[in-house]
Amino acid sequence: MLKHFISKKLLVIYFLFIVLTWVESVLNPTLVRMIIDSFQAQNLMILWQTLLLGFLGNILILLGLAGKRYYYAKVIADFNKKLKGKMFAAFLYDNQLSDKDILSDLENDVKQIEENYVESTLIIIGSLGFTCVSIVYALLTNFWLGAIFIIFYAIPALCSGIGSKKLDRLSEKKSAVNQDYISLLSSFIAGSRVIKNYHSQTFFYTIFQKKLFKNMEQNVQFEKQRTINNILINTIDVFCSVFPIIIGGFMTYYGKLTPASFVAIYLVSYNIGYQFQELSYFINTRKSSKNLCDKYQFLAKSKNSEEKVVIKNCFPIQFERVSFSHQGNVILSDFSFTIHSGEKIAIIGESGSGKTTLLNLLFGFLKPDSGQITFNGKDLNPETRQQIGSYILQESHYFDNLSFYD
The missing domain is CATH 1.20.1560.10 (ABC transporter type 1, transmembrane domain)
Incomplete structure (x- = not known):
C-alpha cells in the first residue's frame, strides 16, 4: 500500500x-x-x-x-x-x-x-x-x-x-x-x-x-x-x-x-x-x-x-428488445427505441408506468432482464453512462459551506 x-x-x-x-x-x-x-x-x-x-x-x-x-x-x-x-x-x-x-x-x-x-x-x-x-x-x-x-x-x-x-x-x-x-x-x-x-x-x-x-x-x-x-x-x-x-x-x-x-x-x-x-x-x-x-x-x-476518458459521441442510443420486471410486475416488455443526436424526446405516462425506470435503465442504475442498451453501437458500463449525461431528479439538496461563486 x-x-x-x-x-x-x-x-x-x-x-x-x-x-x-x-x-x-x-x-x-x-x-x-x-x-x-x-x-x-x-x-x-x-x-x-x-x-x-x-x-x-x-x-x-x-x-x-x-x-x-x-x-x-x-x-x-x-x-x-x-x-x-x-x-x-x-x-x-x-x-x-x-x-x-x-x-x-x-x-x-x-x-x-x-x-x-x-x-x-x-x-x-x-x-x-x-x-x-x-x-x-x-x-x-x-x-x-x-x-x-x-x-x-x-x-x-x-x-x-x-x-x-x-x-x-x-x-x-x-x-x-x-x-x-x-x-x-x-x-x-x-x-x-x-x-x-x-x-x-x-x-x-x-x-x-x-x-x-x-x-x-x-x-x-x-x-x-x-x-x-x-x-x-x-x-x-x-x-x-x-x-x-x-x-x-x-x-x-x-x-x-x-x-x-x-x-x-x-x-x-x-x-x-x-x-x-x-x-x-x-x-x-x-x-x-x-x-x-x-x-x-x-x-x-x-x-x-476523474481522469477517465468520456465518450464524445454516444449517439444513436438504442433500446433493443429490452424487458424489465420488478417484484413480479412487468414494467417493460420487448421494448425497442432509438434516440438520435439533437432529438427532443418526451416520456409521458401515469405514475408508476415506468418513466423513472426507463431513465434508470438508460444510466445503468438498473439492469434489463433481457435485451440491451447501446450507445453508438457500444455497450457501456454504468460509470461511463453516468459521465456522459444526467437528468433532473425529483428531489433536491441544499449544500452548506459553498460560496456564491461555487
Missing part, C-alpha cells in the same frame, strides 16, 4: 533521516567502552576522543530525529491525501463505496490504516535497520557472545504472531461497529428536525448511547487483546534477556572477554532486545490491519476516476 499512496521521494528522504538515527545504536556502547578502556589504560587522550565522538554523534542523531519527525508528518499527510482522494473519487464516480458507509470509511478506516499499517510499517523498517547495525557491532566485538545475545533476543520477535488472528478479527469487527455508529449518527443529525418536532429526544438519545457504548466497548476489546498478546510476548522476553547476561558474566570472569567489551555488548544487545520488543508489538499491530488493507486494495490498482 505504501508504494501506491505515498510519494517515493518522500519515503526516500524519510528513510535517509532514519539512517542517521541508527548512529544511536552503537554510539553509547562505543563511548562507554572507550571510557572503560581509558580507565584501564590510564590514558586521558581517549577521554577527549570520547567527548568529541559523543558530540558529533549526538548532532547526527538530533538531525536525524528532527528530519524524521518532519518528514513523517509529510508522509502521513501524503498518504491521507491520496487514499482519501481515491476513496471519495470511487464513491462519486464509480459507486464502489456505499453512501451510508463513506463517512466512516474516510474518517475511521483511514485512521485505522494510518495507525495500524502505515505507522507500524515505517517503524518496523526503521527498527530492522537499527537492529542490523547493532547486530553487526555485537558480532564484531565478540562473535560468540554477540551471537548468544542475538539468538535469545530474537525469540520474542519470532513469537510476535501470538494472537494476531484474533486481533485481526477484532479489527474487522471494530471497523464494522464504527461504520454502524457513524451511519446512525448521520441519520439522526439529518432527521434532527423531525426528532425535535415529535418530542422524541429521549428515545433517540437512548439509542445513541447504546451505539456509543458498543463502539467504545469494541475499541476497549481491541486494546485488551493487543495487551494480552504483548504480555505473553514480554513474558518470554524476560527469560531471554537475563540468560545471555549470565553467560557474558562467566566469560568475563574466566578472562575470555574484557570488561569493556562485555559492557559494550550488553548495551548494544539491550538495544537489540528493545528493538525486538518494538518489532513484536508493531508486527502484531500491522497484522491486525490486513482486513482493512484488503478492503481498499482495489483503490491501489484503479486509475484516477
Whole structure:
C-alpha cells in the first residue's frame, strides 16, 4: 500500500533521516567502552576522543530525529491525501463505496490504516535497520557472545504472531461497529428536525448511547487483546534477556572477554532486545490491519476516476428488445427505441408506468432482464453512462459551506 499512496521521494528522504538515527545504536556502547578502556589504560587522550565522538554523534542523531519527525508528518499527510482522494473519487464516480458507509470509511478506516499499517510499517523498517547495525557491532566485538545475545533476543520477535488472528478479527469487527455508529449518527443529525418536532429526544438519545457504548466497548476489546498478546510476548522476553547476561558474566570472569567489551555488548544487545520488543508489538499491530488493507486494495490498482476518458459521441442510443420486471410486475416488455443526436424526446405516462425506470435503465442504475442498451453501437458500463449525461431528479439538496461563486 505504501508504494501506491505515498510519494517515493518522500519515503526516500524519510528513510535517509532514519539512517542517521541508527548512529544511536552503537554510539553509547562505543563511548562507554572507550571510557572503560581509558580507565584501564590510564590514558586521558581517549577521554577527549570520547567527548568529541559523543558530540558529533549526538548532532547526527538530533538531525536525524528532527528530519524524521518532519518528514513523517509529510508522509502521513501524503498518504491521507491520496487514499482519501481515491476513496471519495470511487464513491462519486464509480459507486464502489456505499453512501451510508463513506463517512466512516474516510474518517475511521483511514485512521485505522494510518495507525495500524502505515505507522507500524515505517517503524518496523526503521527498527530492522537499527537492529542490523547493532547486530553487526555485537558480532564484531565478540562473535560468540554477540551471537548468544542475538539468538535469545530474537525469540520474542519470532513469537510476535501470538494472537494476531484474533486481533485481526477484532479489527474487522471494530471497523464494522464504527461504520454502524457513524451511519446512525448521520441519520439522526439529518432527521434532527423531525426528532425535535415529535418530542422524541429521549428515545433517540437512548439509542445513541447504546451505539456509543458498543463502539467504545469494541475499541476497549481491541486494546485488551493487543495487551494480552504483548504480555505473553514480554513474558518470554524476560527469560531471554537475563540468560545471555549470565553467560557474558562467566566469560568475563574466566578472562575470555574484557570488561569493556562485555559492557559494550550488553548495551548494544539491550538495544537489540528493545528493538525486538518494538518489532513484536508493531508486527502484531500491522497484522491486525490486513482486513482493512484488503478492503481498499482495489483503490491501489484503479486509475484516477476523474481522469477517465468520456465518450464524445454516444449517439444513436438504442433500446433493443429490452424487458424489465420488478417484484413480479412487468414494467417493460420487448421494448425497442432509438434516440438520435439533437432529438427532443418526451416520456409521458401515469405514475408508476415506468418513466423513472426507463431513465434508470438508460444510466445503468438498473439492469434489463433481457435485451440491451447501446450507445453508438457500444455497450457501456454504468460509470461511463453516468459521465456522459444526467437528468433532473425529483428531489433536491441544499449544500452548506459553498460560496456564491461555487
